[in-house]
Amino acid sequence: MALRLAALCGGDTGVLMISAFPDGEFHLRFRDDLTGRCVVLICTLARPNDKIVPLLFAADAARQLGARKVGLVAPYLCYMRQDRSFKPGEAVTSRSFAALLSRACDWLVTVDPHLHRYKSLSEIYAIPARALHAGPAIAAWIGAHVTRPFLIGPDAESRQWVGAVAGACGAGFAVLSKQRLGDRDVTSSLGDLRIPDGATPVLLDDIVSTGATMAEAIRLLGPLGALPPVAIAVHGLLSDGAQPILDAGLVTTNTVPGPAAAIDISGLIAAGIADLVT
Ligand code: R5P
Numbered sequence: 001m002a003l004r005l006a007a008l009c010g011g012d013t014g015v016l017m018i019s020a021f022p023d024g025e026f027h028l029r030f031r032d033d034l035t036g037r038c039v040v041l042i043c044t045l046a047r048p049n050d051k052i053v054p055l056l057f058a059a060d061a062a063r064q065l066g067a068r069k070v071g072l073v074a075p076y077l078c079y080m081r082q083d084r085s086f087k088p089g090e091a092v093t094s095r096s097f098a099a100l101l102s103r104a105c106d107w108l109v110t111v112d113p114h115l116h117r118y119k120s121l122s123e124i125y126a127i128p129a130r131a132l133h134a135g136p137a138i139a140a141w142i143g144a145h146v147t148r149p150f151l152i153g154p155d156a157e158s159r160q161w162v163g164a165v166a167g168a169c170g171a172g173f174a175v176l177s178k179q180r181l182g183d184r185d186v187t188s189s190l191g192d193l194r195i196p197d198g199a200t201p202v203l204l205d206d207i208v209s210t211g212a213t214m215a216e217a218i219r220l221l222g223p224l225g226a227l228p229p230v231a232i233a234v235h236g237l238l239s240d241g242a243q244p245i246l247d248a249g250l251v252t253t254n255t256v257p258g259p260a261a262a263i264d265i266s267g268l269i270a271a272g273i274a275d276l277v278t
Contacts, residue, residue, distance in 0.1 A: 001042050001044070001073075001075065001254070001257075001266060001269075002042040004266040004270075005040070005042060005073065005266060005269060005270050005273070008266065008267065008270035009270050009273065009274060009277055011040070011277060012032075014030060014031065014032040014034070014039070015030070015031040015032065016028060016029070016030050016031070016058055017029045017030075017031065018054050018058075026053060026054050026057060028054060028057050028058055028061055030058075030061060030062065030065060033065075033066075034062055034065040034066055034067045035065070035066035035067075036066060036067075036068050037066075037067055037068060038067070038068055038069045038071065038276075038277050038278075039062040039067040039069070039070050039071070040071045040072075040073055040273065040277060041055065041058055041059060041062070041070065041071070041072050041073070041105075042073045042075075043055050043072065043073070043074055044074060044075045044076045044255060044256055044257075045074045045076055045077055045078035045079075046076050046078070046235070046237050046256040047237075048078035048079065052097075052100070055072075055104075056100065056104050059072070059104040059105050060104060069106045069107070069276075070104070070105050070106050071105060071106055071107045071108070071109065071273070071276055071277070072101065072104075072105045072107070072108045072109070073109050073110075073269060073273060074108065074109075074110045075110065075111050075254075075255035075256070075265065075269065076110070076111070076235045076237070076255045076256050077108075077110040077113045077114075078097070079093045079094050079096075079097035080094050080113050080114035080115070080118075081094070081114050081116075081207075082094055083114075083116060083117045083118055084117055094118070094124055095124050098121075098124035098125045098126075099124075099126070101125065101127070102125050102126035102127045105127060106127060106128075107127055107128045107129070107130070107276055108121070108125060108127060108128070108129040108130070109129075109130045109132065109269065109272050109273050109276070110129070110130070110131055110132070111131070111132045111133070111134050111234065111235075111253070111255050111265055111268070111269065112131065112132070112133055112134050112135075112161065112206055112234045112235070112255075113131050114157075114206055114207065115131065115160075116157045128276075130272060130276075132265075132268050132269060132272040133164070133268075134234045134253050134255070134263070134265050134268065135161060135164040135165045135168060136168055136268075137253065137263050137264070137265050137267075137268060138165050138204070138232060138234070138253070138263060139165045139168035139169045141232075141251070141262070141263045142165070142169050142171075142202060142230075142232070143169060145230075146200050146202055146230055147200060148171075148196075148198055148199045148200055149169055149171045149199065149200055149202045149230075150171055150172050150173070150174075150195050150196055150199035150200065150201055150202065151165060151166040151169070151171055151172070151173035151174075151202050151203075151204055152173065152174055152175070152176065152193070152201050152202065152203050152204070152217065152221070152229070153173065153174070153175040153176065153203075153204060153205065154175075154176050154178055154188060154203055154205050154213045154214060154216070154217040155175070155176060155177065155178035155188070155205070155213065156175060156177065156178070157206070158175060158204060158205045158206065159175045161204055161205070161206055161234065162175060162204050165204055171199075171202075172196065172199075174191075174193050174194075176188045176189065176190060176191065176193070176217055176220070177189050177191060178213060178216070183210065183212075184210045184212050184241055185212060186212045186213050186216050187216065188213075188216045188217060188220055189220070190220050190221075190224075193224070195221075195224055195226040198227075199226065199227070200226075200227045200228075200229070200230060201221055201226050201227065201229040201230070202229065202230045202231075202232060203217050203218070203221075203229050203230070203231045203232065204232045204233070205232075205233050205234075206233065206234045206235060207233060207234070207235045207237055208231075208233040208235070208236055208237065208238065208242060208245060208250060208252065209237045209238070209239045209242070210239050210240070210241045210242055211238075211241060211242040211243075211244060211245030211246075211250075212241075214231050214233070214245050214248075214250070215244060215245055215248075217229075217231075218231065218245075218248060230249065230251070231245060231248060231249065231250045231251070232250070232251045232252070232263075233250065233251075233252045233253075233260075234252065234253050234255060235252065235253070235255050235256050236250065236252035236253075236256050236258045236260050236261060237256060238256075238258055238259075238260070246259060246260055251263065253265045254266070
């Protein structure tokens, strides 16, 4: 992604060497002269915990080494789903993480962050934080690969993505209702869903983690007798247990690299950072 973005934006790619001391502490070294440069760190934040500390150190080091600006491109932005304290004493990690990044970087660009109770990143990020949308790229993929699509969102939160992509495809859409019983346990209902005759159901969500949400939606669609559904997600986090949904043909964007990442959004990101890297 860094190489593609540098090529598309007319920038250079630098080398950041990260190693660990025997006790596990990180050692970082930039190999390039950063004086006066706009440094863009490209770091997708799936499985984030091992990435966050070196990322914060890298941003700070770049500043100390004379970078004019330090921006972060996080194609997938982590810690957005804990957007309130659901139980007494629970940390609202979305806010804490936003505070960390806001201190470390001058700007942030990401793709379809999980905005549910927050309407915009600016509610928690104190720096310019831009959310790009993969919808047009997903709609183009659907247009090229699916005949007569009918879009289905697996839960209420997906309505924003499903509605936009359905509009771009000129397709109808519906949204299921979902109840999460546990990390890997969801139950959904179809409501009054009707799939038009001859249409291909296209399930679309922002994130596939365990795959439980998608698997439940596919299970419910089975008895309707429609064509087999196509499952698409913006971010394929693909935690343990997601293999069945991969086997079912899941397609994702490449905000997170992986076996399902067939929809390239590097052009979207390059266009989204063009005015920030001048
Ligand atoms: C929910 O908040 C998200 O939009 C996704 O539906 C959810 O993260 C999917 O998780 P899983 O694949 O583990 O069901």
